[in-house]
Amino acid sequence: MSSIVIQELRVSIADKEIIRGLSLEFSTGEVHAVMGPNGSGKSTLAKVMAGHPDYQVTGGDILMDGVSILEMEPDERSRRGLFMAFQYPMEIPGVSNANFLRAALQARLPEGEELDAVEFYQRLYQKMDLLEIRREFTARAVNEGFSGGEKKRNEILQLAMLEPVFAVLDETDSGLDIDALKVVAKGVNTIRGPEIGILLITHYQRLLNYIIPDFVHVMSEGRIVRSGGKELALELESKGYDWLKAVKPETVGAN
Amino acid sequence: MAQGAVTMTSTELSSILSGPGQSSAPGWFKELQAKAWEEFEAEPLPTRSNELWRFSSVKNLGLDGYVAAPEFSGDPFSLTRPREFPQPSGRIIFANDSLVTAELLDPALESAGVIFTTLADALKKHPDRLREHFMAQSVRLGSAKFASLHKSLVQAGIFIWIPRGVEIHNPFEVFHLVQGDWTTVFPHTLIIAEDNSRVTILEHFVSANPEERGLACGVNDLVLNPGSKLSYISIQEWSRNFVSVQMNSTLAKKDSAALNLALNFGGKYSRLESVSRMVESGARSDMLAISVARDEQEFDQRTLQDHQKPDTTSDLLYKNALHDQSRTIFSGLIKVEPGAHRTDAYQKVRNLLLSDDAEANSMPGLEILADDVRCTHGATSGQVEPEELFYLKSRGINDLAAKRLIARGFLNEVVDRLPQERLSEYLHQQIEARL
């Protein structure tokens, strides 16, 4: 079993502190949801885990199986098994989806070893079918001219292909209509299992109707202010985020 | 179909500055060459204060030291084979401006009346067509002196004539190989597409040795008669010490569609002048280029989209990837002549700076003398976007590989504009092999 442990994390961007002593743990085999209002620092948490260069970690640590990842480049974190689905996936003009995925998978192979093209396409098509993505998609440039829903589906396809140990999904539900949401949820539920730990970052409870979390954390002003089971999401839905303001931060950490 | 080159030079290596040598060309052509030589001598070398040479490293243009091409020693096929397009319609190979082989590989084309031959052969067999078209288009973008030099010393050229209605699907392929220090070559291309014909030409410029100095001074004239479609693709791989001045002209008549794609890799200083003239309504020209600049290479690109008549279209996309201390210059002009209404013209240059010492100069220009037009241009210079890089890295691709992938994607976009899938796939491979 693998785990990620976030300890007393503090993060700033351009001298403004956004995450203020956040602690959180999750392991393979579990699905955690982090919910919170706009500006609570949810997306920052995802980006910092992935190693975005704009953010400065001013305190605390993020450990993957006991090893700090803070000094690692984003690509090294990825190859170690950490995946982030972007809220706003980038467009990479001129680079086809197939070539992009091959480059990413090739990066995971030992030097001198070549990716088997036939096997690659077999697996790719199988995952694409699951996510209801058409074949001609492979030749299109990464995310270029994609609709919001197509971009999100592409993120899940990459998740399925790269088989990470941990996946952080940053507001994957935003901008999706109900049909697209169901397709994405189906993809995530297929990947879900004892070999992967998933952290869902979301503003709305809606996604959690389709991907049932094991644990729910509520984030506010850069900290986890409440943790509980899946029923916490429902409670939040009915009471709204304002309800949090009355709640004092309690002891953090899920397990 | 093969025929020998016309011997135009003696065996000792004379300076190119001694003028046109002995030749078996017809008298009218020799006269033309003698006159061109006088024009060449009268014309001064360019200086930077001339707007058409602004930013250019004109110091590279001295003509002392260059000699007429010696005999090519070695195996030309070792250079052509790895570059060949599978199944071309015909192939001509020149080595140091001497003919190696000229073959029309599709026999059906011969019976259809297609002419695919050398300039020397065409001077004998098709003098009227040459008198009408040989360097008939005026040089507009600054290289008049080099055009005269080319005209007076040209030997190795191709002449292609596609009869009315003939559609050729596989490209013709032409190679110009160079070997020997201080060698000069004068590649010439003249292609005439008659009404409603269709043809594609792929031309390679290759140095045998990556260090040898040399000068290439080439001219390319494309004539598109009504309804024809002509695509011309060049892959320039001169040595890194080469100076190249290439002058391309396209004349597009009613409802014809021209496409130019230049892939530039070699040369110390390479100037490409490309003019498209839309002389009748419905004409269209696509002008595309990719330049990968390394070390101290300089690519100097000057273009003109000349809309002379209403309802004409042009679309230009030039992309430069700059490494090391390289420089690029792009100066382009969309010109809409009075009365050329409903012109639709587009021009875009994009520079990707991959080194702190690289320099990109952009001069995208418009001169619009008609009011009912749609003309836009854009020029951007920038580097790999940090957010793009982060996205790739977050998928496990390291910094260097990610930058390469982005640079390749940047260039691929140009090749993807080609309508022929087999050709663009071939070009993707050629680019891949050179990056």
Place this chain on the structure above:
Amino acid sequence: MSTKTDSIAIDRDIGDFYYNVTATRDAGVGLTEKTIDYIVDVKKEPEWIREFRKNAYHVFKSKPLPTHWAGDELKEIDFDVIRYYLASGDAAKRTWEEVPEDIKRTFERLGIPESERKFLAGVEAQFDSEAVYSNIKKAVAEQGVIFMGSTDALKERPDLFRKWFGKVIPTGDNKFSALNSAVFSGGSFIYVPPGVKVKHPLQAYFRINAENFGQFERTLIIADEGSEVMYMEGCTAPKFTTATLHSAVVELVALRGAKIQYITVQNWAPNVFNLVTKRGLAMEEAEIKWIDCNIGSRLTMKYPGVVLKGRKARGEVISIALAGDGQHQDTGAKMIHAADETTSNIVSKSISIGKGRATYRGLVHVPKHLKGCKNNTECDALLINASSRTDTYPAITVRGTGNSTQHEASVSQINAEQIFYMQQRGLSEGQAMSLAVNGFVNDLVSQFPMEYSVELKRLIDLEMEGSVG
């Protein structure tokens, strides 16, 4: 409809009138060293200025007309028939009452004293070669702000004047900056002390009254650290049949954290050659913004520039050019990035009417090893008639991986469907055109101060009314 046309007939040539004014000081026709001696003597200038002028005269003589890249119209200027200095004597007056009657009525007709009362912090009015009126509101003067004629400044404040004079635009920058340096007279000098923010604009009005005349004012504005100032200039001249020359040099210096806005609304008569050099120097975190509206003249050549000398300096050029029939507006911008994290922005909109020609010429330079520099350039041209012309000639040089530039230009014409739609709602074709053109420049017009933007819209209306059959 007819009443409207009547009122336009009066207004459309707002500057096209002149009263006979006898000049008591006249350097005569043509330019020689003697002309310069005359100017120096009559203005009682120090010897270093005589030397400076004579040196400039030789530079002017040695430089060719820039016809190799600009229009051939320049050849229409006959430098030998122009009068280079013309004045009615005496120093500028502090009150309008003291201004001689024949000159005062010109400015009254142009509405200058009225505007001054309404919204200006200070006014300088130049008539041919010299300022006839110069006044600054007491409250502004008490803050230490200096606003006076250049001639006065060079005598009264040589400490400030000499330090920056000719430093932003050297004599030999171009043929016309050299000409100005040889024969300059008039123009404003402004100094704003550290931290002072001048709330209301300072205004200068340049009026050419005489035929065959050349106006060569010289303006120098220094905004000391953290200060802010807005300067506006208006220019008019009557229509003469021969060429009149206006060739100013304007230098701006914005020290650390200072902000200068320089606004020009020119409405020259169609015989004026307007060949002006304008440049600013922006130090650390300073901001220089040129807001420029060019209407009228035979040929205008003007490319306001900013040298971004200090970290995080910002430069901006907002330009509207309206080229009427037979006119050529050759305008643009220069942005020289010379420090890290400097940004520049150029927005240019031009309208060509009849055989009018609008040209954008730009220069953006980002040298090696600078980081975080950005330039954005947008040029949009609108063509009204089939014979109208527009050109765009930018030159952009970028080095290194830390900087980015973006240039976009487009050419369009008035949408005929739009005009039809408006006509169907009862507007005349001319009114519809005016509306469409105003819509085209609206985002830029709104950047001018209110009083000017109203004036501008009116000027555009007038030009457009005349453009349709």
